[in-house]
Amino acid sequence: MKIAITGGAGYIGAELVAALSTDERITELVVYDDLSRGHHGLFMGPRMGRVPVRFVQGDILDSRKLRKELAGMDRVFHLAAKVTTPFADAGHHHFEQVNHWGTAEMVYAIEDVAPDACVVYLSSTAVYGSGEAAANSGVRPAPRSAYGHSKWRGETHMERLMDDRSVTILRLGNVYGAGRSxxxxxxxxxxxxxxxxxxxxxxxxxxxxxxPFIHIDGVIGTLGALVHGTPLSGIFDLVDHxxxxxxxxxxxxxxxxxxxxxxxxxxxxxxxxxVPRDARLQGIQPExxxxxxxxxxxxxxxxxx
Amino acid sequence: MPRALATFAPMPTFDAFRDRVQAFQAEGKTLFASTSFQGHSVPMLHMLSRIDAHIPVYYVDTGYLFPETLRFRDVLKERLGLRFIGLRPAVPKSQQRDASGALMYTWDPDRCCHLNKVQPLERVLAEYDVWINGVRADQSAARRAMQVEQPAGFGCLRYHPMLDWNARMVFEYRKAHDLPEHPLEAEGYGSIGCEPCTRKLMDGYDERTSRWFGLNKTECGLNTELVKEGTTQVDQ
Known part of the structure; x- marks a missing residue:
């Protein structure tokens, strides 16, 4: 199985690469990242597992490179995003550029060169905006920030792929915990x-x-369960508390x-x-x-x- | 007959459209059509599907289309059985930024349209003899100056079977044939193109404000740049 991870050098991506690198059912892990945040923790020890990891420094708006690197993938984890906590409203255009149009480019590339790939896209609970009542994926998003809006628009592009393949859209809460990046x-x-x-x-x-929050171990455990398990298509909330x-x-x-x-x-x-835990992730999201x-x-x- | 239908005369247009296409084909000419999947293009696509569904229909997938537009493409493909072919820009978006990192549509919309719409279609013109294009004279000054047939450049002829239609005729035709509308029309969008340069209609503003609001720009270039010079006068 060949897996590509965009944003693979980032906070979540680096942990995911490390976790999957010990799974010998995987034949190749491609880390596609532009290193724009300056994270290099992925490249230092502790040593990865035995699965070959290949790094490609690339921009998700580089459609030509994206097509080349995603060709023939069996799984694609689209983690690359622009996130600037807590300034989720500064630089609207750059949120749009990466989270919205970058995701659109991902969808085009997957359609063209990875026809059999199951896709996991990390979105955010920021798409819900705010409110007194608990939100969940059954309510219509109402983002209040440029970041939230861009993630939601990214989702709408990803949803197009659901017609002919498994696409898991996970709306993450705030992530915390130690990691390489x-x-x-x-x-x-x-x-x-x-x-x-x-x-x-x-x-x-x-x-x-x-x-809403989730520990990084809960994120990695969930993503890991999606590699070999029954394909799960739809939009889910990935939060703990x-x-x-x-x-x-x-x-x-x-x-x-x-x-x-x-x-x-x-x-x-x-x-x-x-945002409460999503009961539909029972058995996938670790306790x-x-x-x-x-x-x-x-x-x-x-x-x- | 209700008054609204009094202005609706689909059969003469269909007959003329069919006859002209068949005449082109009898002359051995190769044909293609283009669409942007807007609601007003649906009658032409419907008629084309009845004339010859094998004629390829190109659309320019700039990378900035609404996902709703691409879903509408799939609906029309299923309904009409046409062969839609997407054209993508050759220049990646990562190479369409200025020094500050902003994408081209934020600082040079004309050049953005040229790279992402006009250039991808140019190479198609070189491959065919006739381009079936659904422009209507009532859509803009540039289109008002067009003729039913005129050179497009690259040895290709533009053929505009819908030139004399108007919005009312489009509405009535869609209604008569129970044809779908673009999903964003129900949300208040008028003219629907690339998302960054499209906005919902606002009370008190005309449909012109749906695209490139605030700019003098009214055309993406497909109907101004891909018209051979000297064959039409553009009133802008």
Whole structure:
């Protein structure tokens, strides 16, 4: 089985490559990434498994290169995206360019050169916007940010492929946890970094805002289950739990009792979003094995000091 | 007969269209048609399917089409049995950025249309003798100046069987033949092209604002650049 992973050098991609590199039913892993975020963690140890990994530095808007590299793939994981946390509204055009039109180019290339490929596309719960009631894939998206809108438009292109193949669209919550290409702009990771190394975290808004989250192990476990399992077509929410910022602070204070937290603009009531676990992913999405404090502790243990 | 139908005369157009296509074919000429899958192009496609469904129908898939347009293509293919052939730009989008990284449609829409629409179709003109094109005179000043037949360049002849039609006739024809409409029409879109340069109709604005709103531009170039010079006067 040949698998291509766009954004394969990124936060999720690097962990996915590492996980799949030990699966000897896979004959080749192609990492397609433009390295635009500067992540190079994929390329350093610990050593990968035995599956041959091939890196292609490429832009998903380079249709010619994309067609060449996706030809004959059995699985395509489209992870490449522009994400700028927390500034999901800065630089609208670049969100459109990568997340919307880049995904359209992916769809064209898959149609043309990978007719048998099952596809997994990572979208985001940002497509739901915000609201008091819990959102899920049965409600019509109402994105409130340029990022959310671009991911939703990307979905509409991917949905075209569902007519003749399996396409799994996963709307991810905020991802956290250690990794080769860990993103420290992701809120939980950033807070842990600040708590550990600075003793004080900075909070935007009132701290009451809620978001859906998922640990990176839950993401990788789910993606791994989609490699060999029964093809799963449709749109799903890949989240584990909702948290407010203040919930998160409480968990951090368990590890760092003297932690300070500074509100930058606490008069602001920022948008909230709640998304429950998707029951349809039962048996595919791993059960969460640790609580938040244990997860934070595990990541804390990865710091160099 | 209801008043609306009084202006509807599909059979003479169909007969003339069929006769002309058959005459071209009797002369040994090769033909192709083009479409953008807008609702107003459906009558021509329907008539073409009744005349000769083997005539290839090209569309320019710029990479910026609405996914709804591509789904509508599939609906029409199923319904009409036509052979649609997509043309893609030769220049990847990654090479259509300026120094700041912005895509071409944000800073030079004319050049964007040229690279992504006109150039892909040019090579098709060189392969065929006749281009069946569904433009209507009431759509723009450039189209109002067109003739039913005129050279396209590259040795190809443009043939415009729908030139004298109007929006009402399109509506009535679609209704009479129970033909589908583009799914975005129901959402308030008028003229539907590439997504970045298309917007929904707004109250108090005419249909012209559906495309390139704010620019003097009214044509993508297929009906201005692929018209042999000196054969038509363009009033812009």
């Amino acid at each position: 860990v993103r420290f702009d992701a809120v939980i990771n950033r807070f842990l970094f600040e708590a550990h190394h600075k003793g004080r975290i900075s909070i935007s808004g009132s701290g009451l805002q809620q978001r 909702d948290l407010s910022v203040l919930d998160l602070v409480e968990a951090l204070r368990t590890l760092y009792p003297k932690l300070e937290f500074l509100f930058v603009d606490q008069h602001l009531e920022l948008l909230s979003l709640k 969460r094995k640790a609580d938040l404090v244990q997860e934070l502790e595990a990541m804390q243990g990865r710091f160099a000091w």
